[in-house]
Amino acid sequence: MKVLSLHKPGDIRFEDAPMPEPGEGEVLLKVMACGVCSSDEARIFKDGAHIMPIVPGHEFCGQVVKTGAGVDESLIGRKASVFPMLPCFECPSCKRGDYATCSNYKYYGSRNDGGMGEYRAIKAWNLNLLDDSVDYCVGALSEPSAVGHHATEVGGVKAGDKVFVIGSGTIGLLIGFFAQAKGAEVWIGARRKESNDFAASLGFKTIDTNNTEDEVAKATDGNGMDVVFEAVGSNKCLIEAIGSVTAGGTLVTVGNPVGDMNLPRDVYWRILRKQLTVRGTWNSSYSDKANDWHEVAALMKEKKIPFEKLITRKYKLSQCDEAFDFFRDHSIQKSRVMFVMHEKESEAYNG
Ligand SMILES: [Zn+2]
Ligand SMILES: [Zn+2]
Known part of the structure; x- marks a missing residue:
């Protein structure tokens, strides 16, 4: 063979x-x-x-x-x-x-x-x-x-949630599918236009992550997302993810880190002040x-x-x-x- x-x-x-x-x-x-x-x-x-x-x-x-x-x-x-x-x-x-x-x-x-x-x-x-x-x-x-499904479960996504997946790789898109199947409103975020165009062709709303903060504010009337998945593994995306979650919301870290993950003090403050739930997910x-x-x-x-x-x-x-x-x-x-x-x-x- x-x-x-x-x-x-x-x-x-x-x-x-x-x-x-x-x-x-x-x-x-x-x-x-x-x-x-x-x-x-x-x-x-x-x-x-x-x-x-x-x-x-x-x-x-x-x-x-x-x-x-x-x-x-x-x-x-x-x-x-x-x-x-x-x-x-x-x-x-x-x-x-x-x-x-x-x-x-x-x-x-x-x-x-x-x-x-x-x-x-x-x-x-x-x-x-x-x-x-x-x-x-x-x-x-x-x-x-199964990995994407597990992440969606870890995030506790439910019907009516505003869900933001940063990263348009296969796992990110699968998380989007499973969150949608639970009745959530889903945005996929990518830097490249072709990636967001592809996500849009699958029926997702999209966010240009060259300008995450403004776009998330626009999409949520300034309130932020209920559940955010960081599915890239970059420090910049992690910081943007923390900034995108609504008070009392959940951040799920999915992407394998490409380097060290460091948080500026003002970003770290937001985890405390917004009382965020931060959850890691692994495998299935x-x-x-x-x-x-x-x-x-x-x-x-x-x-x-x-x-x-x-x-x-x-x-x-x-x-x-x-x-x-x-x-x-x-x-x-x-x-x-x-x-x-x-x-x-x-x-x-x-x-
Ligand atoms: Zn694999
Ligand atoms: Zn064992």
Whole structure:
């Protein structure tokens, strides 16, 4: 079978690999689609992974074609995405079912081989079953969707709220979708006109974040937003986010920080004086008590949210150089770039 294999930072190859065999508690997943995440860009081209060579990709979806020992054979033929984290099940977080904060985890795509290959043996526990009607590429958006859904839950968004998402990346737009689905009024904020135009094409109101304060004041009669998501990870956006929240409102920090986060004293004062709730969000819930993955699967089945509009281009694994060149060109407005395998290859980009 074919995979993309990362040998060292900047050295990713389309090559042959042995067909995986599902072990005890595992299934063999025929991978049909795998998204490229911005964390993959850093992993593949700059930092490398925890082990190398490795098959990257943690946003994938496929069909169960074989089961290992101790696994229900009725899973064969089912469509599923994959919760990529392999928690230890022993640390205090795991004992509470809070797997996202596990202190000793493994991960498909960064610590174990992931989804950028034609097949992958996966723990049955990690399968997130999808309805047959869900497109594989939409299914491959399960991971960023679960992350966005989790952030929306952490923010406590409710009907009638004015919600402002700073950042128009895939997660930011997904937060917008989920907040809208809860009945909130949603603004997406970006600096680039093409990004705001794209957000507007998805039905969002937009804010030009070259001029955040004035635009937020205009949009809210000077009152500010009920819930603000900082989905960029920049110091400037964090400061603007604090300035955009209404008194008693909530700020959710979502974006991975690109550098140090420092607050001028007058900005820090605003957290106190406005009695803001500041909440961090990380990954997604995947347990019996809360499960963003199951909720996302239900929303994908329902088809009211246009997930498919977040797929910018699809490439075959053999087109990986072209795909990564496109992905790394930050002058182009895009959401998810996706690798497609098997029958899905007919949908691949061809110039
Ligand atoms: Zn990701
Ligand atoms: Zn753990």
